[in-house]
Amino acid sequence: MDSLELLEEHRLFNGWQQRYRHDSGSLNCAMTFSVYLPPTADDAPPPLLYWLSGLTCSDENFATKAGAQRVASELGLALVIPDTSPRGENVPNDEAYDLGQGAGFYLNATQPPWDRNYRMYQYISEELPELMHSHFNCNGRQAIAGHSMGGHGALVIGMRNAAQYSSISAFAPIVNPSQVPWGRKAFSAYLGDDETTWRAYDSCALIARPGPKVPVLIDQGDNDQFLADQLQPARLAELARQHDWPLTLRIQAGYDHSYYTIATFIEDHLRFHAAHLGL
């Protein structure tokens, strides 16, 4: 069993906000993540909602800014909030904000120098769930959500592992990374020039596959500066319609790409997941 080091702990809405460090076997570096345990966690093992953050974020942005713990406390839902990439002096990096540390894109890199550490897909879908279930009292049910790059991650990981996640939600996700500047830059570096390998990490490709369909909720602000060039969630909504995938896309008038939008609608997302998690 991997060891976890508790870095900090705060009482919050009658539960506990905690921050841990551990050595990740997937990523070959030390990683930090945050957890919120609802007050009922000791008596009734909670399900887990994984939150994947966007470019430049760490595990702290969602923990401090979204206000999600109020509703998680009420519902008896635990939150798991990982970092957005491997980290450290020995981990390859890039000067740009959208490549390297803080920009893992939730995939398993195949190209040097990234391939030794940048395996966030494996970390989120395998290592972190195993770690959670071996160290915390949880009921085995899971859902996944995220913002922007993390919305992409939630869609890809949730769609490819339908047996593991009861529901998926996203704020302003990068739904078609193969076709937009953020995704093309990252996928070229991490996965190489053969674009057929990119399809495994593109929700617009995954949604056309046969197999079980995990329900999806997406919120998108229409005042989001990245909407036209990087996001375009209507592409995924149209494909969902064609393939009978249960997906709800809500366009929120006046809202932007910031955490203020997440704070406004996170309660709806948690209640959506709670219904599918059997809470």
Added chain:
Amino acid sequence: MDSLELLEEHRLFNGWQQRYRHDSGSLNCAMTFSVYLPPTADDAPPPLLYWLSGLTCSDENFATKAGAQRVASELGLALVIPDTSPRGENVPNDEAYDLGQGAGFYLNATQPPWDRNYRMYQYISEELPELMHSHFNCNGRQAIAGHSMGGHGALVIGMRNAAQYSSISAFAPIVNPSQVPWGRKAFSAYLGDDETTWRAYDSCALIARPGPKVPVLIDQGDNDQFLADQLQPARLAELARQHDWPLTLRIQAGYDHSYYTIATFIEDHLRFHAAHLGL
């Protein structure tokens, strides 16, 4: 009329989170502050709740971390969130976190080099209300709240200006700055060695004065690392009892000095103020 420069604006809980810059006549420097306008602000002029932050904070900590806007939106309450001191290259500073920029202590300094800029008492109690009422549609009623150093500020400004504020609340306030290390250091520097001048900025002295009594709500975590040495709100609660001041002190088991405590109980504070503001 002073001019206001809108720096940013975000849709939030159907209202607006805004950030402004203006030239402050009290502080002789440019100042930044944040405002939350509830969705009803255009139709029904809202009352104002001023939030005073603690040491090292700016106007952004409460705006991003407390989750107060959800309840402010529901209640039709506007939030005004100033910075914690004058700022800028031409403003005197100190290397310590508890003196100079970020540590204005909500008083009018009388000692050089601080006296030209460090006039936060005047800024909060006079200049900012005038600015708000000349630029925003508000109903004239006000309340005041704060955290730690800002809890001290809310108590002092509210108690000394009972006609202006309908209610006062604080998280982990420095109630007796004349007698604790943070306060003694700051008051010595800003006000000088004559401790009789400190009493005008010490809620434990002000509470014994005759005059109108503004109702007070205080939340204090019992796991707060600063409780014993810097805060000790029970001193103020005992004086309130002796002087028939309507003050409720709640000790919150397990909670610490962080914004997680504020996030947990801010809804109670907003509803307390709303009742006194006639909402």
